[in-house]
Structures are given as C-alpha cells and as structure tokens.
Amino acid sequence: MIKKHWWKALAVLIVLYSIIAGMLIPLKPGILQVHPYNLEAGTSPTLIVNTYNTKFEQGDNIRAWISIDSNYAIPARETRMLNNRQLSIDFDLPTFLPFVEKSKSLALVLDEKEHGAFVRPRAINITQNTIDTTRAQSVWTYPPIKDIHRYDKMSFPMRGIIYETIKNTFYHVPLWFGMVLILLGAMIYSIKYLQKADPFADLRVLSYTRIGVLFGILGCVTGSIWAKNTWGTWWTFEEIKLNVSAIALLIYLAYFVLRSSFEDEEKRARISAVYSIFAFVAMVPLLFVIPRMTEASLHPGNGGNPGFGGDDLDNSMRMVFYPAIIGWTLLGVWMANLVYRADVLSYKMMEKELS
Amino acid sequence: MGTLKETLFLIQKEMLLEWRQKYAISGIFLYVLSTVFIVYMSSQGLQESNLFRNAWNALFWIVILFASVNAITKSFVQENGYRQLYYYTLVNPIAVILSKIVYNTLILLGMSALSYFAFSLFIGNPVRDQQQFFVAILLGSMGFSITLTFISAIASKASNSATLMAILGFPILIPIILTLLRLSSNAIGLMRDTSIDTDISILIAIDLILMGMALILFPYLWRD
Numbered sequence A: 001m002i003k004k005h006w007w008k009a010l011a012v013l014i015v016l017y018s019i020i021a022g023m024l025i026p027l028k029p030g031i032l033q034v035h036p037y038n039l040e041a042g043t044s045p046t047l048i049v050n051t052y053n054t055k056f057e058q059g060d061n062i063r064a065w066i067s068i069d070s071n072y073a074i075p076a077r078e079t080r081m082l083n084n085r086q087l088s089i090d091f092d093l094p095t096f097l098p099f100v101e102k103s104k105s106l107a108l109v110l111d112e113k114e115h116g117a118f119v120r121p122r123a124i125n126i127t128q129n130t131i132d133t134t135r136a137q138s139v140w141t142y143p144p145i146k147d148i149h150r151y152d153k154m155s156f157p158m159r160g161i162i163y164e165t166i167k168n169t170f171y172h173v174p175l176w177f178g179m180v181l182i183l184l185g186a187m188i189y190s191i192k193y194l195q196k197a198d199p200f201a202d203l204r205v206l207s208y209t210r211i212g213v214l215f216g217i218l219g220c221v222t223g224s225i226w227a228k229n230t231w232g233t234w235w236t237f238e239e240i241k242l243n244v245s246a247i248a249l250l251i252y253l254a255y256f257v258l259r260s261s262f263e264d265e266e267k268r269a270r271i272s273a274v275y276s277i278f279a280f281v282a283m284v285p286l287l288f289v290i291p292r293m294t295e296a297s298l299h300p301g302n303g304g305n306p307g308f309g310g311d312d313l314d315n316s317m318r319m320v321f322y323p324a325i326i327g328w329t330l331l332g333v334w335m336a337n338l339v340y341r342a343d344v345l346s347y348k349m350m351e352k353e354l355s
Numbered sequence B: 001m002g003t004l005k006e007t008l009f010l011i012q013k014e015m016l017l018e019w020r021q022k023y024a025i026s027g028i029f030l031y032v033l034s035t036v037f038i039v040y041m042s043s044q045g046l047q048e049s050n051l052f053r054n055a056w057n058a059l060f061w062i063v064i065l066f067a068s069v070n071a072i073t074k075s076f077v078q079e080n081g082y083r084q085l086y087y088y089t090l091v092n093p094i095a096v097i098l099s100k101i102v103y104n105t106l107i108l109l110g111m112s113a114l115s116y117f118a119f120s121l122f123i124g125n126p127v128r129d130q131q132q133f134f135v136a137i138l139l140g141s142m143g144f145s146i147t148l149t150f151i152s153a154i155a156s157k158a159s160n161s162a163t164l165m166a167i168l169g170f171p172i173l174i175p176i177i178l179t180l181l182r183l184s185s186n187a188i189g190l191m192r193d194t195s196i197d198t199d200i201s202i203l204i205a206i207d208l209i210l211m212g213m214a215l216i217l218f219p220y221l222w223r224d
Helices: A002-024 A133-139 A163-170 A172-196 A199-230 A240-260 A265-288 A315-354 B003-020 B023-042 B052-077 B081-090 B093-122 B130-155 B161-188 B196-222
Strands: A030-035 A038-040 A046-052 A063-067 A073-075 A078-083 A086-090 A103-112 A116-127
Touching: A002 A163, A002 A315, A030 A103, A030 A116, A046 A103, A063 A116, A163 A172, A163 A199, A163 A315, A172 A199, A172 A265, A172 A315, A199 A240, A199 A265, A199 A315, A240 A265, A240 B161, A265 B130, A265 B161, A265 B196, B003 B093, B023 B052, B023 B093, B052 B093, B052 B130, B052 B161, B081 B093, B093 B130, B093 B196, B130 B161, B130 B196, B161 B196
Parallel strands: A038 A116
Antiparallel strands: A030 A046, A046 A086, A063 A073, A063 A103, A078 A086, A103 A116
C-alpha cells in the first residue's frame, strides 16, 4: 500500500507545504511611500516615510540615508517613529552635491537592528541649482553607509509593484511547468500506443491531455489575477506569453475535437495519438522559442527583461518554488490517474454491454 | 526502388495528375487573384495612409495562409481510399508524404509568387529588401506545406475534414507565421530587426523539426 502510493502522499504534502509556507512566510520590510518626493539642495526637509511589514518600537535606533552612490550618502539628522509603520525623518541637505545632473532620483535607505537594512530606489528627487562636484567632494564630511544590519528571519523579497503577489510564483509558475510535464506524459503514452496499439494507453493519453489542459486553464486564471493586480488588466494581447499560451491551449482543445470526429475506436486512438505527438513537438517552439525573441514582454526572462532568478528568486523563494513544481506535477499525475481509472471502468462496462 | 526514386516518381505523378485535371491548380490561382482583387477593392485609399505597410504585410500573409489551406486540403482528400491503398502496396509511405510535401511546396511557391505579383500590381509594393522577402516566402512555403500536408493527412481520415484543417492547422502554424511576420516586416522596413539571422535559423529549425515528425509519424497514419 505505502510502497505503491507514497508519491500521492508526497504530492499532497508538498502542495500543502507550498501553500502554507507561501502564505505564512512574510515579505521583507520595505518602504512603501516617501513624501515629499521633490527636494532641493541646501534645505532641511522632513520626510514622512510609510513602511511595510515593520514593527518599529519606541527606542529603536533607526538610521536613514539618502544614498547617492557607494561612496556618498547623506545621513538623517533625526529619525522619529510616528507609529510602527511610519517614520518622520529630518535631513540637512548640503548645498553642493557630488553629481553633475541638475536633478537626480536617489534611493532612501533605512536600517534598524531587528529589521535589517532596506532600500527604496528612486524614492526622492533632489534638485540642485549650483552644480559644482569638485567642491562638493572636497567639503563632503559624511561617511558612506556602513555597519548595516541583516534581516535573518525567513522572508521573501519585497519588490515595488509586485508586493505580496510575489507569492503567486508558487502557484502560477508551477502550474505551467506541470502542464508541460503532464503533456509530455501524454506524448510518451502516445508513442506507447503507436508501438503496442493498446487501447488503455490511448485512455492514458486522453486523461493526461485533459489534466494538462486543466492545468493550462488554471495557469491562465492565476496569471490573470496576477496581471490584474500588477499590470492593472485581466488580459492583454500586447503580451506575447499570454498569446502563445492561449494558442497552446487551442492546439490541445483541437485534440478533443479531433477525437470526437471519429466513430471507430482504433482509428480514433491511432490518429489522435499521431496528432498528440505532432502537437507537442509543435508546441515546444511556440512556448519556449517565440517568447524569447520578442522585444516587448512584461514577464521576467523575456523580451530583454531581467531573467527569472537572481534577486527575485532568492533562496527563500527557491525553497518553496522548486518543491511546488514537483508537488503540482505529482498531483496532476495523480488526477490524471483518477480520470484514467474512471475511463477504464466505463470502457469495461461498455465492453460488457456489447458482449 | 529506393525511397528517393519513388519520391521523384510520385512527384512526377502529382504533376501529371494536376496537368490532366487543370481545374484544381487553376482554381487555386483564381482564388488568389480574386482574393487580392477583393483586398484591392476594400482597401481604397490605403496606399496614401500611414498604415499601408502594416496592412500590406498582414493582408499578404493572411491571403497566403488561406490560399495555402485551400490548396493543400485536397492533397489527401482527392484520392480515394482504394487508390491510396494501391500506392501503399507499391511504395514506401515516407515517399508518399515526402512527394506531397515537395509538390505542395512548389505549388505554394508558385502561389506566393503570384500573390506577390498581384499585390504589387493592384495594391502596391512596399518591400525594400526583395532578397529577404523571398527568403521569407521560401521558408514560409516550406513550413506551410509541411504542416498543412501532414494535417491534411490527419484530417482526411475524418468526415469533417475542411473544419478540422482549420482547427488543427492554424494553431500549429502560429509559430511559423509569427516568425515570418518578423522577417517580412523587416524586409518591408516596418522594424529594424538586428537578429534576422536568428529568425531565419529558427524558421529553418521549426521547418526541419516538423518535417522530421511528419516523416516519422506518417507511416502510422495511413494504415486503414
């Protein structure tokens, strides 16, 4: 019993793990909003900073900088905590700044012992009226940013625009991986059918294709929800990946139409197996080559966007993401098995009726 | 008799058959001409518009796509089961599909050349890089021919073959069409594509993969 079914338990455990870990592990602290955005050199502004996932307390030693580059940073004169997610920070901006642009967007860096250091790129914009970098560099007295803390608790990266939806990586992406793997399974059973002409192999192809298409539809739905929350639209035809995945689904929906147009079982099984193999091979360039050669894409890793990985897929993400792929694929195989067994039962009942 | 010799012989047979019943090929050419004429009638004033080159590119490939489907649908349907059975007793099935693919490529090349000519005559010719455009036409004809010939072999087994041709064929053709559109918009000057060699090699790779699959899978299709 256990020897035969261990992988089903594994599938459930991994999927549960990915859902629980994905939902419970928090994002790293981050900066949501900085007000005001436009500052002038030589003034002493007070910034109101709204933070995310922070638990500031009275007496925390919160340090803040406006970062210019790795050598130059303007430290805050005073940092006050308004509540556990809001700070008020006073800066004294020098009259001369060490860059040549008239105005420049700069990052705000916060650091606290419990929360670690966190950054918002392009948080503020400083305008300087007199540009004199040599003088700025010679009179510069501030030390560069150092002695910053690390946030050691288990957490996911905090990214602008994406925010909490980064966790959809554990549901949306594994569904597509699962779809391709399960359709690959359908192709392998198609080859098996062509070798042995076994009607049960044909039923396997059918069940795998059904679950593959189901995963594809779920991938579309999860992606659509994600798109609504980050790109602001449920679906866009500007985006090549959405188009090619819709076409991939069309290829496999045509498989069902093809099946339904045959009366003879043997003929249906043979010809749909041939189509299934051809369709999988035709789908590979569609899903994996075409999106990579298109200039404009909003998905990571396509159209000149930074690859999927690096900072966005850090080790804490990987610990959930990779198991999730295995878990969803195994779950899909299990579902396909159930569909297959139901098909076999009705096939046998039909045979009994006929005899 | 080797497969190659059989293929050549079968191509000869296709041509002879076409020559004897000229209505098929002349039908396709008339189809192209009348479609282009409809495009011409319905796009008055397009030449002066900014969208001319965009629309030209899109319309050209749509005309080619539909004419190809029309031309190739018949390749397996027109011959009845008994005659096909007769071929299969005589020759290698690979020779059958190979000869049809080569023959259909030739037909599509002729058809594309005709529509290119008709488009230039009626609507105008925005193509700047002729050589690149002809590479697109050549690779496109090959890709369309391989895919649609194989799909027509599948569809001919079913009763509703005309519908199946479109349902099965169009989604599979999309990667080829998308790459072709990039190639031809570069040739027309709609966009500057720096990776044109990659596009051409992708197109060749897709053609070769589909060709390989068609040759491997066809022997399983014909047995009835």
